[in-house]
Amino acid sequence: DIVMTQSPDSLAVSLGERATLNCKSSQSILHRSNNKNWLAWYQKKPGQPPALLIYWASTRESGVPDRFSGSGSGTDFTLTISSLQAEDVAVYYCQQYYTSPLTFGGGTKVEIK
Amino acid sequence: QVQLHESGPGLVRPSETLSLTCSLSGASISDNYWAWIRQPAGKGLEWIGRVSFTGTADYNPSLRRRLTLSADSSSNQVSLRLTSVTASDTAVYYCARDFGLVVPRWFDAWGQGIRVTVSS
Numbered sequence: 001d002i003v004m005t006q007s008p009d010s011l012a013v014s015l016g017e018r019a020t021l022n023c024k025s026s027q028s029i030l031h032r033s034n035n036k037n038w039l040a041w042y043q044k045k046p047g048q049p050p051a052l053l054i055y056w057a058s059t060r061e062s063g064v065p066d067r068f069s070g071s072g073s074g075t076d077f078t079l080t081i082s083s084l085q086a087e088d089v090a091v092y093y094c095q096q097y098y099t100s101p102l103t104f105g106g107g108t109k110v111e112i113k
Numbered sequence: 114q115v116q117l118h119e120s121g122p123g124l125v126r127p128s129e130t131l132s133l134t135c136s137l138s139g140a141s142i143s144d145n146y147w148a149w150i151r152q153p154a155g156k157g158l159e160w161i162g163r164v165s166f167t168g169t170a171d172y173n174p175s176l177r178r179r180l181t182l183s184a185d186s187s188s189n190q191v192s193l194r195l196t197s198v199t200a201s202d203t204a205v206y207y208c209a210r211d212f213g214l215v216v217p218r219w220f221d222a223w224g225q226g227i228r229v230t231v232s233s
Contacts, residue, residue, distance in 0.1 A: 040219035049207055049223035050158065061221065093158055097218045101173040102160040 002026050002096050006105035012113040019081040021108045023094035028074045031098060038098035041070055041079045044107075045090045053092075054079065086112065115140035117147075117208045117224035125202075125231050131195040135208030135224060142166045142184055146211040147191040148220060149182065151204040159204075163211050164191055171217060198231045205229075 003026040013019045029038045037057035042050035052061045054070040057077055067082045081088055089112060094105040121133035135147065149161040162172040164182035172180050181194040195202060205228050209220035 038218075042220075049209075049226055050220070051223070052219055052221045055212070055219045095158070095219065097213065097216070100171055100217060101175070102217050104158040104160070106157045 001101055002029065002099060002103050004094055004096055004103050004105035006092075006094060006108050008108060009106070010109040010111065012111045013081075013084045014113045015086065016083050017113075019084050019088070019110055021079040021081075021092050021110070023072075023077040023079070023105050025075045025077075025096055025098075029096045029098035030074050037073055037077070038096055039070075039072075039077055040095045040097065041068075042093045042095065043088075043090045044093060050093060081110070084110070084112070115210060115222045117210070117222060119206060119208050119224045119227040121206075121227060121229070123228060123230060125198050125229060126233055127199055127231055128197055131193070131198050131202065131229060131231075133193045133206055133208075133227060133229070135191045135193075137189045137191070140210070140222075142186055142189045142191065146171075146213065146217070147184070148209045148211045148217070149193050150207045150209055150220070152207070152226075153201075153204040160217075161193065161206075163217055200231050203229065203231045 005024045007022045039057040041054040044050040058070040091107040091109045093107050116138045118136045125131045143166040146163045148163040164170040170182040179196045184191045205226040207226045208224040210222040212218045
């Protein structure tokens with residue numbers, strides 16, 4: 001199985017400041033078939049299901065604010081929240097779909113400083 | 114807009130079988146694969162597997178021996194059956210739409226989830 005490791009476990013950022021979340025896969029998830037990274041990011045708020053933010057490592061889902069951006073390739077990926085808003089307090093998960101079984105990272109909890 | 118709703122018992126005895134149903138609205142079961150994902154309290158997300166309207170399913174190898182996923186086109190529902198449950202199967206179980214067809218991809222619509230506790 002591909003192991004997804006997220007860091008840090010938690011992150012406190014001031015409102016309006018940048019939040020940088022990391023995700024590392026145990027093997028490359030850059031697929032030769034389409035030269036894309038098979039990685040998604042989700043936001044999970046308490047009592048709610050996860051919500052898709054980004055797929056193909058950097059493509060924003062429809063309706064997701066542009067302060068959320070994804071980057072990286074191969075084994076190292078980043079989710080950036082350019083200007084943290086109060087409603088962004090949540091746990092963020094990365095997920096690989098390069099191979100089955102699909103696996104998720106352990107999550108990064110984002111809080112307001 | 115697709116909506117998914119999980120239903121089933123909130124409490125299951127150890128060694129018994131967990132059965133959950135996911136009812137779909139706003140989308141046809143034949144349009145996508147439908148996945149199950151779970152999250153134990155305080156832990157991360159685990160992909161359980163996915164099923165198509167034909168009954169074609171992909172399973173997480175860690176659960177394959179105990180797991181059956183099925184689909185009912187007439188009722189627009191998918192179901193999960195997990196046998197011989199233990200306390201480690203206690204989790205919130207989510208039904209979600211898998212964007213992928215040939216291979217699994219990301220999940221772009223989720224149910225609210227159902228909390229299942231395994232306890233005597």
